[in-house]
Each structure stands twice: as structure tokens, then as C-alpha cells.
Amino acid sequence: MRAMPPPGSRVVFYSRFSSSRQKQTSIEGQERLCVHYAAEKQWVEVNRFSDAEKSGTTTMGRAGLFEMMASAERAEFDVLLVEDIDRTSRDAADMHKIAKDLDELDIVICTVANGVVTDIELAFKAVQNKEFIKQTVFKSKRGQELAVSEGRMSGSIPYGYRKVHKLDAKGEPINGLREVDAKKKAIVIRIHTEFDAGRSTLEICAGLNADGISGPKGKDWRPGALLGNRHGGIGILRNPIYIGEYHFRKTSRRRRKGRMKTRFTAQSERMITQHPELAIIDQDLWDRNQARLAENVDRPFHTKRKVEYVFTGKVSCGVCGSSCIVSDGKYVCTGRQQKGICSNPRRVPREAVETSIFDRIKVHVLNTAVAGPALIAFREEVERARADHAARAESQAARLKEVDQQVANLMVQLRGAGETSFASQLLLEELERVGAEKRRLEQQARRAAPPPPVSGDVKAIIGSISATLDDLHQALQVDDAEAARAKELLRGLITRIVLEPKPGSVVDGRGAGDITVTVEGPMAALIDLAGLDVDRVAKDGHRPMFGLDNATYVWAFSYPLLWRDPRLATVRADLPILARLLDEADVPVSMAGMAKALADAGPTAGPDADRSPEQRARNAVAYLQAQGFTRCVNLRGPDTGYVWNDRGLSDAEWKARIAEPPMTHTIPVMRLVPPEAVVVVVGPPRSDDAE
Structure with missing residues (x-):
């Protein structure tokens, strides 16, 4: 010492x-x-x-x-x-x-x-x-456990709530009381609704920041505040407090080498209490969002990318089976573009494919011959589902009554047992087991019954489905939450699209040519549109009304899609003007001269006629050159131009004409070339026997 x-x-x-x-x-x-x-x-x-x-x-x-x-x-x-x-x-x-x-x-x-x-x-x-x-x-x-069992909460206050200041009978503050913050409640609902509408967490955060709404810590919103952690039940999209369910002991802490390590506990280790007065999100909306979050857990990274177009991932090539992607606004085969293993050069505009599919569904599927029998079968299935739900609900209600009585009996026994006795431990374990069953039964009891089958005659229902389909297609034109939700609904109507070159059709150098489109989809998804209120899609989301298996009834059809490059239509409209110019010319016609002639003639009726005269002139000359109708006389100067191949003059003779004085009298019209016309016949292929 x-x-x-x-x-x-x-x-x-x-x-x-x-x-x-x-x-x-x-x-x-x-x-x-x-x-x-x-x-x-x-x-x-x-x-x-x-x-x-x-x-x-x-x-x-x-x-x-x-x-x-x-x-x-x-x-x-x-x-x-x-x-x-x-x-x-x-x-x-x-x-x-x-x-x-x-x-x-x-x-x-x-x-x-x-x-x-x-x-x-x-x-x-x-x-x-x-x-x-x-x-x-x-x-x-x-x-802490005592406070939680009394309805109080431990830990930090989640976004959307605030602390309640209250005193007990002795004048001491009561800790752990929470209430909903009305202003932040609207933000929580907005986040869940937009996520249910198909928007990504990054888009939701960008919208909140653009509106000047501060995040949970007073800073800008980030996706982490929404997603949190899937094991811990934290984050605005994952915290069950937003449906009135408080989880205590979500984490445990243990010191290791001087540092405190935190881990998330298993669901069975947590203490769960119900607070319906704190619920902000409807159970149905919560369940849909949890299902979407669960879909992203084990998927490969490349599959988690946002769906950019309504049919992304559903279109394939009919030649090699590879997927088709959108490149420069057109569907192209990845087997040809990225792998070089396919002979299909078609490049079909995405919008043309989408519009034609929706139009053909209304013609080929939404009619009494095809949809009528399916509607009758679905009505019968819905009635059976409603009857089964009612029977299950009655059985679950009776069992819930028994479980409530078991909980009450266990609580009485627990009060009589010592805090540290072995019997107390056994009673607590039994109470935990019975409590888990009670929570499961209560969750099942909250599930709504299937709605009654759609009323009205078959024609009226088909008309309603067709009108809803038009409304959803129109909603795609706006980039907001409604468009995102409409996109998800329309994607659910189609399971597979195959684009295949039409036999015998010609394809130009830009991939334009006729194709055959094959479309497949579940009838249940179409009939589900009969009860859809499109105006409420973005606000409340949407889920299948009947809960029927999509595989019970499937439709499929094929149709030809006649596709031509719109620039060729403009070229054909411009050819008569340039042909007249070439016919009347004594010297090679320059590109500038052709552009001036097209500008003087004004715009044509072609779908691509909004291009500049210079672009139109270049496209028309490229077509004439490719067909071998004209050639270029290169004079190495501003007089370089184009002439008909059939005029019978050599390049030297054309060059000699440049030096001659121009003619002053009017040349009569020698030849007029009318616009080319294409006649397309659509119908079933004719067999050799029919000949």
C-alpha cells in the first residue's frame, strides 16, 4: 500500500x-x-x-x-x-x-x-x-417495458408525430406520450401515396425538396429517410407506427472492444403494442407498399431500374426471342443490335406499337363474343370468393373471442405469480404465443371482403372498360403520379408482346417495314378495370378488385402493323416538284436550287413535312440517288448539281453547257411525274389452295 x-x-x-x-x-x-x-x-x-x-x-x-x-x-x-x-x-x-x-x-x-x-x-x-x-x-x-405496456413509447419521436406534455396526479411529467402532427401527417400520406403510385423514392424526395418541405432533420429529403432499414422497421415507408403499431426492442446493443455495437432484433424478440389513435396510413395502402418494397429485396440490381415505358421488359423479337428495347424512340431487337445474332432489322416506333395495341384490344377482346363468357365466369367466381370470405370471417371472429378470453385469464394468473418465479416465466411465454395469434387474427379481420361483382349488362360493362382504358392511355401523356400509376395498371394488362417481320414485306435501310404484332394478357386484369375510378388512382392507388388468378383466363391475338418511314412520305410528296425542276434544267441543279424550289412550293401534306427545305432536298436526292434515277455532276464549285441519268448527256457535255449563255425563252413541259401511290391490302394470307 x-x-x-x-x-x-x-x-x-x-x-x-x-x-x-x-x-x-x-x-x-x-x-x-x-x-x-x-x-x-x-x-x-x-x-x-x-x-x-x-x-x-x-x-x-x-x-x-x-x-x-x-x-x-x-x-x-x-x-x-x-x-x-x-x-x-x-x-x-x-x-x-x-x-x-x-x-x-x-x-x-x-x-x-x-x-x-x-x-x-x-x-x-x-x-x-x-x-x-x-x-x-x-x-x-x-x-421501459412497463412504460410501453402502459401505452407509452420509448426512444426518439418518428416523423409525423410530436411529444405530448402531460402531468400525472403528483404533478410529475409523463414521458413517452405521442400525438399526430397534423402538418407532417399530410407529408407522410403524400409519401406513401406517391410510392404506391409507382414513383421512386428519388422522385418523391425531389418533389418534396422542390416544394420547399424540410426533411426529418430540417435538411433536404433523401431516399434513406423513406426506405430506412428493412430489418429494423425504420424509415417512413417501413415504420409500422404509421398504421398504429409500435414495436419496442427493435434493436439490441452490445459493447465490443470498447465500441457499442447495435443489431436489429428478430420479430419474435420485440414487444408490440397497438395505438390506433396514431395511425396515419390505411392498412390497404400500407400492405401494397410493403409488397412493393419486398419485391426489391432479392432482385438483381439491373432489374430494379425504373420502368421507363409502359411495355418495358414485355416486348420480344419473334425471330430470335431476344428482348426488344427502345432506341431513339423505336423498338429494336437486342439480339441484332447488341449481340449480332438476329436477322431482324425492323425498327418500329414505340408510340405506334402502344397505340395500336390499345386500339386492337378494344376491337378484338372487348366484345361480347370474347369478354362476355369471361364476365359471366368471373361473376360466379366473385360470389364464391365473397361466400368464402364471410365464412372465414365468422370463424376468425369466434376464435378471436376465445383468444381474448385466454389473454384475460393469463393476465389474472400473471398478477398472482411472483415476478421472478418459474411460473411467471411460463405464463409470459404462453402470453406471447397467444398474443401473436391475436395479432394475426386482428390483421386478418381488417382485410376487406371482395367487392360485389360489377353490375349491369355485358355491353355496358365492356363500354365502361373501354372508356377506362382510354382514360388510362390518356393519363400517360402527363409526367406525374397519376401517369406513373396509370403506367403500372396498363402494364398489368399485358403479359407478352412479340414483334415479328411480316413474311414477304420489304424493309428499308432505316428498318421501316411491316410487322406482325402478337399480344397476350390476362382477362382478369381487363375486367378489373370495370370498377376502377381513374380520378382516384393517383390519390388512393388501386389494387385488383376481385383477387382472381390472372392465369384463369388469358386472351391472345395477332395483327399486322404496317409501318413506313414518315420521311419517305414527305420525299414522295416532294418528288414531283424536283422532277419538274430536273426536267426543265439546262444545267445541273444544285442542292440550294432544289431547297429554294421546295421552299417556294410551301409545305407538303407528308407527316414529316415540318423539316426544313434543305433537309427535304437532301432526303429526296438521297432517294433518287439510291434508286439510280439521278447522278451528281461534280464541277468543283457552286454549279455542282444533279441531273437525270436518262438525259443522254455525259458529264463533259453538262460541263460544257455551263459555259453557254442561258436560254431566255420558255421551255414547254416535256414530262410530268405523278406522285407515287402505294396500295396496301390487309387481310388473312392467301394459301396456295385458294389459288
């Missing part, structure tokens, strides 16, 4: 308090005791060190302790004075290490309570502090 340091010894003070619930005056009080004790011993104070709001169970993050140990290494003091030894550490290993290091530096540890610290006192205090920590943790958890 070391002797008490003599008067004149250099002394430093070390003070600490553990949490923010304590006050800074705790350190001041400890230092005041140290000053008084040092004055009694006639020691000379050389420094003071402290750590505020730092736990004694670890040395991590305790800057004051590290500074004190560094000062000891520099031999700046002889005595370390603390109020009690637990101020240095409450961990046995850390406490012994600090004492050992100071002893090697010939520094004495003294406490205001007991003077010089001995080895026996150090060992006893280490065991005492360890047990103190265990008891503190146990009592804290017990108090």
Missing part, C-alpha cells in the same frame, strides 16, 4: 458524469470536493481534467481521460484525485489498466471518499461497479 503523498505534491483532478440527463454542475461539484480535500493535504493543484456526458463503461471518446494520461506520461503531476474510483472507469479491465499505468509512472490515485486507493479496494470496486452496471441496465429495461 502506498503512503499518503506529502504536502507540496502536484495534484490533478479528474471529473466525469455519464449522460445528458445529468447537469454540468455535477462536474463542478466533484471539483469543489477535490479542491477542499487537496487544500487539507496541502497539495498543489496543477490541472483539471473532465469528461461530460461520457459513460464510464468504456474509454472510447473520453478526451479528458486521454489528456490526463498524456500529462501523466510527461510527469506533470504526482497525484490523481477523484471523487470516487468509479469516476475513472466502471469497467473492471479499464479500471485496472489505468491504475497499472499510473502506478508504473509512480503516480498515486486518491479518492475524496477513501484516500489512497489500495489493490483490495480497486478489486472490490471493479466487481461492485460491474454489478451496478448490470442492475442499472436491468432496471432501465424493466422501466
